[in-house]
Amino acid sequence: MTTEDFRSAKNIATFYPPQRILMGPGPSDTHHRVLSAMARPTLGHLDPVFANMMEEIKDLLRYAFQTKNKMTFSVSGPGSVGMEMCFVNMIEPGDKVVVCRNGVFGSRMIENVERHGGVAVVVDDKWGEPVDPQKVEDALKQHPDAKILAFVHAETSTGVLSDAQTLCELARRYDCLTIVDTVTSLGGSPIKVDEWGIDAIYSGSQKCLSCPPGLSPVSFSERVTNLVKNRKTKVHSWFMDIGLLLGYWGSSTRTYHHTAPTNSLYALHESLVMLYEEGLERSWARHRRNHEAFKAGLATMGINYVVDEQYRLPQLNSVYIPDGVDDKAVRDRLLADYSLEIGAGLGDFAGKVWRFGLMGTSSRVENVVMCLNALETVFSDMGVNLKRGTAESAAHQSYAENPMP
Amino acid sequence: MTTEDFRSAKNIATFYPPQRILMGPGPSDTHHRVLSAMARPTLGHLDPVFANMMEEIKDLLRYAFQTKNKMTFSVSGPGSVGMEMCFVNMIEPGDKVVVCRNGVFGSRMIENVERHGGVAVVVDDKWGEPVDPQKVEDALKQHPDAKILAFVHAETSTGVLSDAQTLCELARRYDCLTIVDTVTSLGGSPIKVDEWGIDAIYSGSQKCLSCPPGLSPVSFSERVTNLVKNRKTKVHSWFMDIGLLLGYWGSSTRTYHHTAPTNSLYALHESLVMLYEEGLERSWARHRRNHEAFKAGLATMGINYVVDEQYRLPQLNSVYIPDGVDDKAVRDRLLADYSLEIGAGLGDFAGKVWRFGLMGTSSRVENVVMCLNALETVFSDMGVNLKRGTAESAAHQSYAENPMP
Numbered sequence A, B: 001m002t003t004e005d006f007r008s009a010k011n012i013a014t015f016y017p018p019q020r021i022l023m024g025p026g027p028s029d030t031h032h033r034v035l036s037a038m039a040r041p042t043l044g045h046l047d048p049v050f051a052n053m054m055e056e057i058k059d060l061l062r063y064a065f066q067t068k069n070k071m072t073f074s075v076s077g078p079g080s081v082g083m084e085m086c087f088v089n090m091i092e093p094g095d096k097v098v099v100c101r102n103g104v105f106g107s108r109m110i111e112n113v114e115r116h117g118g119v120a121v122v123v124d125d126k127w128g129e130p131v132d133p134q135k136v137e138d139a140l141k142q143h144p145d146a147k148i149l150a151f152v153h154a155e156t157s158t159g160v161l162s163d164a165q166t167l168c169e170l171a172r173r174y175d176c177l178t179i180v181d182t183v184t185s186l187g188g189s190p191i192k193v194d195e196w197g198i199d200a201i202y203s204g205s206q207k208c209l210s211c212p213p214g215l216s217p218v219s220f221s222e223r224v225t226n227l228v229k230n231r232k233t234k235v236h237s238w239f240m241d242i243g244l245l246l247g248y249w250g251s252s253t254r255t256y257h258h259t260a261p262t263n264s265l266y267a268l269h270e271s272l273v274m275l276y277e278e279g280l281e282r283s284w285a286r287h288r289r290n291h292e293a294f295k296a297g298l299a300t301m302g303i304n305y306v307v308d309e310q311y312r313l314p315q316l317n318s319v320y321i322p323d324g325v326d327d328k329a330v331r332d333r334l335l336a337d338y339s340l341e342i343g344a345g346l347g348d349f350a351g352k353v354w355r356f357g358l359m360g361t362s363s364r365v366e367n368v369v370m371c372l373n374a375l376e377t378v379f380s381d382m383g384v385n386l387k388r389g390t391a392e393s394a395a396h397q398s399y400a401e402n403p404m405p
Helices: A003-009 A032-038 A048-065 A079-090 A104-115 A133-142 A164-173 A222-229 A242-249 A262-278 A280-300 A327-338 A365-381 A390-401 B003-009 B032-038 B048-065 B079-090 B104-115 B133-142 B164-173 B222-229 B242-249 B262-278 B280-300 B327-338 B365-381 B390-401
Strands: A021-023 A071-075 A096-101 A119-124 A148-152 A177-181 A200-202 A216-220 A316-320 A340-344 A353-357 B021-023 B071-075 B096-101 B119-124 B148-152 B177-181 B200-202 B216-220 B316-320 B340-344 B353-357
Touching: A003 B262, A021 A353, A021 A365, A032 A262, A048 A071, A048 A216, A048 A262, A071 A079, A071 A242, A079 A104, A079 A148, A079 A177, A079 A200, A079 A216, A079 A222, A096 A104, A096 A133, A104 A119, A104 A148, A104 A177, A119 A133, A133 A148, A133 A164, A148 A164, A164 A177, A177 A222, A222 A242, A262 A280, A262 B003, A262 B262, A280 A316, A280 A365, A280 A390, A327 A340, A327 A353, A327 A365, A340 A365, A365 A390, B021 B353, B021 B365, B032 B262, B048 B071, B048 B216, B048 B262, B071 B079, B071 B242, B079 B104, B079 B148, B079 B177, B079 B200, B079 B216, B079 B222, B096 B104, B096 B133, B104 B119, B104 B148, B104 B177, B119 B133, B133 B148, B133 B164, B148 B164, B164 B177, B177 B222, B222 B242, B262 B280, B280 B316, B280 B365, B280 B390, B327 B340, B327 B353, B327 B365, B340 B365, B365 B390
Parallel strands: A021 A340, A096 A119, A096 A148, A148 A177, A177 A200, B021 B340, B096 B119, B096 B148, B148 B177, B177 B200
Antiparallel strands: A071 A216, A200 A216, A316 A353, A340 A353, B071 B216, B200 B216, B316 B353, B340 B353
8 A cells, every 4th residue: 555545545643542540450540750751762772771770670679579589570571471481481391280260360371381281280269269278289289290389369350369378388388389470469469479489470560560561570489490491391482481581681691682672661660669669568558548448438339349358459449330230331431521441340250340440550549539429420320329428438537547557 | 678678778769861872773762752652641451542543553554564464463572572473373383484594583583483393494694695585495495395484574683685575476486474574674674565475574663663662563464364273283372372362453352362561552653653654665765865875974984884785774784893993992982972872793793793773763864974973083083094074074975966755
């Protein structure tokens, strides 16, 4: 198609996105400091100034993951690539992997095991319930040849938090390495890689770190490094081969591997600096505090959570859609009238569940109040009998009762 | 490590990169319009407004690649992932692939073939020379069971352009599909996917498109789609499986696959809008014109090209480092005194060759003049006898002789 033909067929101009408030399961709102960082001039990926920034990212990620692991860096792809990087490096043909499935991302782990030549032993729990350590122990006992235990710490599809510490202890006891998905937990809920003995961990930039999507922070223990060094077969991906990547992210080597996504890494750096300035403990407390207030507001509208209180992720509130309320009509109205995005249910939860994210920058008092008021208005307009302002009052009361530590 | 301990051990603050002039092999300078686009508010990856922008990206990429291929989109990872996506989808265990190697990226293709279970038949040409069609035909004759021909259109390691049209014709004649690397050519040199009959093509965002690194535009013919549909084995990557990705990038489906790198896609969109505004033909002409002027200037300093004139990439000038000139000292000085990045030699060319990129936004009169003057100064300071201003005059003369069409 010639330039002239294309120009007359299509009328495409600069894209100006609307300003949303992102309260779905991710991405969350990107902080203006992070957006500014992203727009700074591009550097060469081998520039010494850029190399120094990469070292800072490694340090900041070690802090965020609470680990001393040397092999801690950012994968140049979204969380799904971080996940695949763990499996493709750690599995050799025929290896047995115990995979816990209590939502969408457990299923994706099984796909990963099988596509990389492993055998998945699946431990199922209901959607909305945490991984049951007893079932995991039974599976590990029944499969003494299992090499890896893989589970999701914070299930984005259901809003449930599993007990990573207990599961990792079990894995050690049965001589298994662990692969842990923390896409939705990093920065929002406590993660202690070294204390809990996690071997391979991956996350995403776009949830509680408030960075645009596209990068996946990862960390690997020495047990993983040794495993990969002693593989009998070559990792069957060139891009994801940890051995090659180490040469690039290693502080002394910096061998050309691929062209790092410079500007996206500026953004990640800034979001990690913000996490470090706030402090992990305060970030966790903020996520919890906004969750408590939001929960108090939802309660006044008779909205029920999917997950039992003790297993709830503060940053991801999965609730049942009230009877008689039209899922899509509400979400469309919120987007159209409030520029507010909330999450639909995935898989079995489609049409039945909403997911409200309070992650990173999106986890703030203004958003809690605005969202509660918007829901009250929309429900009232749909004929639900609600006294306007009740939810907001309940939220404010919760804030008063739960000051920041 | 506690927050307090980390704060006292490390002193990490917001990162402010210096403003460079990027005249290496990529990334090139990102245009300020593209940087601004990147800093716009993040949208949800399933937002209808975002989905519409994805459709525009597909249209703009079809124009850039000169194709009607439905399956034309941007991979959420750097060019290396685009490369791997082609190989992992198109190869089944035991498949024979003729791979042309005349630089670093041909070698990487071989790695890809082997890691994905294929058998590579290697056709070697010297670094700095184009792929020899005669050798390719010999290989295709000798291996009638070969399924794929893979080659690099524009070798970033050497600055050579191979004749993609002729090579694709050969592949068709011998019933092979083609995989073509156009990371350095897209936007800078003519590429005509449909006219030449290219089956699988990948590129990168950070060269002649002047977008930050991190994305890989790709396009696949229906012959590839059919091949993938009829695979006997599952693609052994979850993230790179074209079948799954189509559900996400398909205009009617938009099934959740991974979280798209929203802000990076804003940037790609803007860079493609700029290419469309300029027009492909004018962009190619601009790249050629700046190359001619740069070449004229280099000639006055007695600097010789690695590649024969007829095979030279205008956007990537590989030249021999003059005798008695210290490679690293020159590059360090250019970076320190001019904030100018040029490319070192890779592999066999390390220490012997420089690579000057004139790509995308970096391909501009000011850069040509500045770089020539900087080289004259640095060489003079190192004792080379040069009359200052000679190179710039030669460049201006070339510009006068070659007006933009």
